[in-house]
Amino acid sequence: GQQVMQIPQYQHVQEGEDFTTYCNSSTTLSNIQWYKQRPGGHPVFLIQLVKSGEVKKQKRLTFQFGEAKKNSSLHITATQTTDVGTYFCAVNTGFQKLVFGTGTRLLVSP
Amino acid sequence: DAGVIQSPRHEVTEMGQEVTLRCKPISGHDYLFWYRQTMMRGLELLIYFNNNVPIDDSGMPEDRFSAKMPNASFSTLKIQPSEPRDSAVYFCASSTGQSPTTDTQYFGPGTRLTVL
Numbered sequence: 001g002q003q004v005m006q007i008p009q010y011q012h013v014q015e016g017e018d019f020t021t022y023c024n025s026s027t028t029l030s031n032i033q034w035y036k037q038r039p040g041g042h043p044v045f046l047i048q049l050v051k052s053g054e055v056k057k058q059k060r061l062t063f064q065f066g067e068a069k070k071n072s073s074l075h076i077t078a079t080q081t082t083d084v085g086t087y088f089c090a091v092n093t094g095f096q097k098l099v100f101g102t103g104t105r106l107l108v109s110p
Numbered sequence: 111d112a113g114v115i116q117s118p119r120h121e122v123t124e125m126g127q128e129v130t131l132r133c134k135p136i137s138g139h140d141y142l143f144w145y146r147q148t149m150m151r152g153l154e155l156l157i158y159f160n161n162n163v164p165i166d167d168s169g170m171p172e173d174r175f176s177a178k179m180p181n182a183s184f185s186t187l188k189i190q191p192s193e194p195r196d197s198a199v200y201f202c203a204s205s206t207g208q209s210p211t212t213d214t215q216y217f218g219p220g221t222r223l224t225v226l
Contacts, residue, residue: 031211042201042217043153050211088153092212096141096205097166100153 002027002093004101012107019076021104023089030092032072034063035100038085043100046074079108112136114218116202122224128190131221133202134183140207143215144177144187148198159185160207192225199223 005024013019023032031050035043047056049065049072056063062075076083089101115134123129135142143158157167162179170177174193179185189196199220205213 033212033214042220043203043215044217045214048212048214095165096160096207096213097155097158098143098212098215099155102152 002091002099004089004091004099006087006089006101006104008104009102010105010107012109013079015081015108015110016078019079019083019106021074021087021089021106023072023074023101025070025091027070029069032065033090033092033098034072034074035088035090036085037088037103041085043088076106079106081108081110084108114202114204114216116200116218116221118221119219120222120224122226123192124226125193126191127225128188129192129196129223129225131187131200131202131223133185133187133218135185135202135204136216137183138206139204139216140182141205141213141215142179142185143203143205144185145201145203145217146198147201147220153201156187189223192223194225197223197225 007022033048034046037043047063052069053067054065060077064073086103086105088103090098093099117132140161144156145153147153156169157177159179177187199222201217201220203215203217205215
């Protein structure tokens with residue numbers, strides 16, 4: 001079945017540093033979603049990307065969808081302690097079904 | 111709206127016992143999903159429903175697992191008999207199913223299951 005790899009698995013940064021997580025698929029994607037899960041919490045939707053090369057921003061977060069629609073990235077500028085959590089990409093495999101990536105766990109030290 | 115509601119939030123049981131997890135989706139959402147999250151396997155889709163009908167149960171690990179959705183506002187995930195390897199956080203999520211692409215899924219708080 002569809003597999004979605006994310007790198008890195010884990011990153012520890014100092015507050016104020018930037019952070020990027022990458023999501024890669026072996027197949028062309030129709031769209032991709034990003035979710036954030038705080039420690040002890042549940043996944044919460046952040047954004048959906050649909051178009052090739054699409055770039056969307058949410059404050060300090062920048063999301064990109066690759067030109068070939070096989071990869072995506074999430075970049076956080078000047079991390080804050082509130083950014084702590086695990087970031088998942090999720091891809092649609094038909095009929096509203098999502099396959100979640102392996103996730104990148106972000107730890108931010110003050 | 112109260113969001114997706116799951117109960118219980120925590121469940122500790124002994125191997126061999128039956129476990130029933132419950133979910134109330136957001137009102138008006140036509141899709142309901144059951145996920146399992148573990149450190150080893152990540153977030154896995156077990157089964158999902160559309161208008162109370164199971165659409166894809168290929169993620170259900172084995173016959174010990176069963177899920178039902180008797181009406182639009184209630185679903186259960188049952189494990190019988192439970193085993194220690196079933197220990198995980200089980201999430202329920204729902205979506206409207208109205209997007210031409212892929213809908214946002216709204217997750218419940220999860221049920222943390224521990225099987226001793």
